[in-house]
Structure formats: C-alpha cells, structure tokens
Amino acid sequence: MxxxxxxxxxxxxxxxxxxxxxxxxxxxxxxxxxxxxxxxxxxxxxxxxxxxxxxxxxxxxxxxxxxxxxxxxxxxxxxxxxxxxxxxxxxxxxxxxxxxxALYHPKKEVRLPHFFYEEELTKLFKANEGADSKSLRNMAILELLYATGIRVSELTSIELKDIDFSLNILRVMGKGRKERYVPFGHFAAEAMQHYLEESRPKLIKGIQHSELFVNMRGGALTARGVRFILNDMMKQAELHTSIHPHMLRHTFATHLLNNGADLRTVQELLGHSSLSSTQVYTHVTKEHLRNTYMNAHPRA
CATH class of the missing domain: 1.10.150.130 (Tyrosine recombinase, N-terminal domain)
Incomplete structure (x- = not known):
C-alpha cells in the first residue's frame, strides 16, 4: 500500500x-x-x-x-x-x-551496574533516621527499595491492598503489566508499618486515594519525587557519590548474589523476562571477589 x-x-x-x-x-x-x-x-x-x-x-x-x-x-x-x-x-x-x-544491531557496551557497599548503605540508613512524618516516609521508601529490588515505577504504583503483612509479601505490577510477588524482610515491614500508622494519615491531609506513598501535599508520589527524596537522603548521609533510583535495585541483586542466592531466584525477584538481563550482576560479584582478594591477600 x-x-x-x-x-x-x-x-x-x-x-x-x-x-x-x-x-x-x-x-x-x-x-x-x-x-x-x-x-x-x-x-x-x-x-x-x-x-x-x-x-x-x-x-x-x-x-x-x-x-x-x-x-x-x-x-x-x-x-x-x-x-x-x-x-x-x-x-x-x-x-x-x-x-x-537487515540492519545490524551495534554491540552494547559492557557497563557494570553501580551499587552501594554494605557500609555505605548502613551510613545512608543511619543518617536518615527520624520520628517526623517526612523521615518515616523516606525511611519506608528506602527500606522497601532495598528489601525488594523493585523499580521506582513499580514503587509509585503500589496500592495499600498490594501489601500482605501477615506473609511479608508485596504484589508488584512490572513491565508489560506482568504481575509478580516479592517478599520483604522485617526491617522493611517495620518501616512501612510506622509510616502507615504515624506518617501517612498526617501527610495525606484527607485526600482519598489508595496509593501507598504520598508526597508532602497529600497526593500520590511520582517517580520524580522519589528521585528527589533519594538525592536529599544522600546529602544527609554526606555520601560523595551520585545516586539514581536503579542503584538500590542493583544493590539488592548484588548483595543477594554475594551472599549465596542463585541467579534464577534473583531473576524472578527482579522480574527479568530473560536470564541474560540478570547475568550482568555476576560480573559485579566477580569484580567484588577479585578486589577483596587483591586487597586482602599478602602476596596479591
């Protein structure tokens, strides 16, 4: 035609x-x-x-x-x-x-994902502790991103009905409207419960909506808002590195693999459709092992 x-x-x-x-x-x-x-x-x-x-x-x-x-x-x-x-x-x-x-796809550059070392993450959590509404909300966001490895777009679409505190399981709507269930630990559970009981009712200011996370005006939090919050938390911790929301996702995957999780499980938790997307993290863990060896072995 x-x-x-x-x-x-x-x-x-x-x-x-x-x-x-x-x-x-x-x-x-x-x-x-x-x-x-x-x-x-x-x-x-x-x-x-x-x-x-x-x-x-x-x-x-x-x-x-x-x-x-x-x-x-x-x-x-x-x-x-x-x-x-x-x-x-x-x-x-x-x-x-x-x-x-017939067109050739250019080969992708191999870029290793940036992630937080455990001591950096501890400093980030410690520097942002607080009992006010804003601090409780921010801590719940940080804990949940690290606990689950979900994307920021997935975080901002979470509704109250998606959380099961009896099993510590979160329902997530991923790319292509693919649904998955992701577990979270007691630190994230505790942070979310504090936020839901003491912070969200004050922040929401009577506005009726079902989204889990809200901004300071009571509306649903956006991905841009999450980026702003994370940058602000980095400043509080005085960590001299830039942050992007995916960095906590990278950290989640890297720490799991460093501590013995298998690749297929990490793939499922991240919501990757193909194992090749998850395999990039094995390069990170190998690099981590090499650096640890070089720094620790007397004759390295």
Missing amino acids: NNIQFDQAIEQFVTYIQLEKNFSPLTVRDYRADILEFFAFLQVEAVADLAQVEYIHARLYVTKMYEEKKARTTISRKISSIRSFFKFLNKEYDLDDTAFQ
Whole structure:
C-alpha cells in the first residue's frame, strides 16, 4: 500500500503497543520519540512516503547517529523501535520491512551496574533516621527499595491492598503489566508499618486515594519525587557519590548474589523476562571477589 501517511501510521502503531502489547507509558513514549526522530530524518532526505524507505536510508540514519556520538545502547534501542514499527506496517499494510530487518544491531557496551557497599548503605540508613512524618516516609521508601529490588515505577504504583503483612509479601505490577510477588524482610515491614500508622494519615491531609506513598501535599508520589527524596537522603548521609533510583535495585541483586542466592531466584525477584538481563550482576560479584582478594591477600 503506497502513500501511508506518517501521522496515521504512528498513531495506529502507538495504539497497537499500548493495547495489544501492554507496553508501559514510558516505553510507549520512547518508541514514539524514536520514530518521530526517524520521520524528521526522512523529511530531510526528501522521502515523502514510508513505502519508499530502503536499506540505504536505514544505514544513513545509523551513520548519522554515530556521527552525533550517541551511545551504542541508544542506537540499538532506536533500531529496535523503528524495526518494530516497520514490522507492524508489514503486518497491517504488507509494507516491505527489510530495510531495518537487515540492519545490524551495534554491540552494547559492557557497563557494570553501580551499587552501594554494605557500609555505605548502613551510613545512608543511619543518617536518615527520624520520628517526623517526612523521615518515616523516606525511611519506608528506602527500606522497601532495598528489601525488594523493585523499580521506582513499580514503587509509585503500589496500592495499600498490594501489601500482605501477615506473609511479608508485596504484589508488584512490572513491565508489560506482568504481575509478580516479592517478599520483604522485617526491617522493611517495620518501616512501612510506622509510616502507615504515624506518617501517612498526617501527610495525606484527607485526600482519598489508595496509593501507598504520598508526597508532602497529600497526593500520590511520582517517580520524580522519589528521585528527589533519594538525592536529599544522600546529602544527609554526606555520601560523595551520585545516586539514581536503579542503584538500590542493583544493590539488592548484588548483595543477594554475594551472599549465596542463585541467579534464577534473583531473576524472578527482579522480574527479568530473560536470564541474560540478570547475568550482568555476576560480573559485579566477580569484580567484588577479585578486589577483596587483591586487597586482602599478602602476596596479591
């Protein structure tokens, strides 16, 4: 089918990945942005119809991204986004999608996840103790993130009904609307109960909603709000390193593996669909073992 309009095609694709593929709002946003960026490139190249896109255009686009010094992980993601888009058009309109099917995925850089050492984490917890409403809430967030390894997007979507204190189990809605159950320990349970009994009723200010964590105005806490809270807690602890929310997830996985947990269990707890996503943490634990050996052995 010729003359497939850009606007019409992307809206149909976005509807497809939202309703049929159950992609998260963040993933949908990234896919849309990647495709719109490619559309802008096509317009510069005077390609007015998606049916005119050929392998040479795909190669030129990838070359352009390398010239702009984009990270290989970013380029790889953009290729995946556009490839999925053309695969959809092939299915819906019988459009030739070989341009991106034949394209090589750049190899990802091996980046080891950053994590907290146990003494750093102890300092972070100690420096942020307090009995006021804000401190109780922040401690509950910190304890729960470390206890479960959940993503910040998963944390902010937790509702009161998702917590089972009798079994210390948390129901989590992960990527692709995949549900899983994650256990938590007594430190996290105690911090959450203190927050629910002494802090949340004061913070919520009569606003009725079911989200577990609330901001200082009583509304549901956002991912951006969690990032702000964690940065503030780092300042309180005077830890001279930057923090990102995934760092506590990395710490959770690394500490479990360092203390003897098996990879399959960690995969299930993290909600990874593939074991290869979890295996990056084995590189971290090997590096940790090597550093410990080099520092401790007299003839290392």
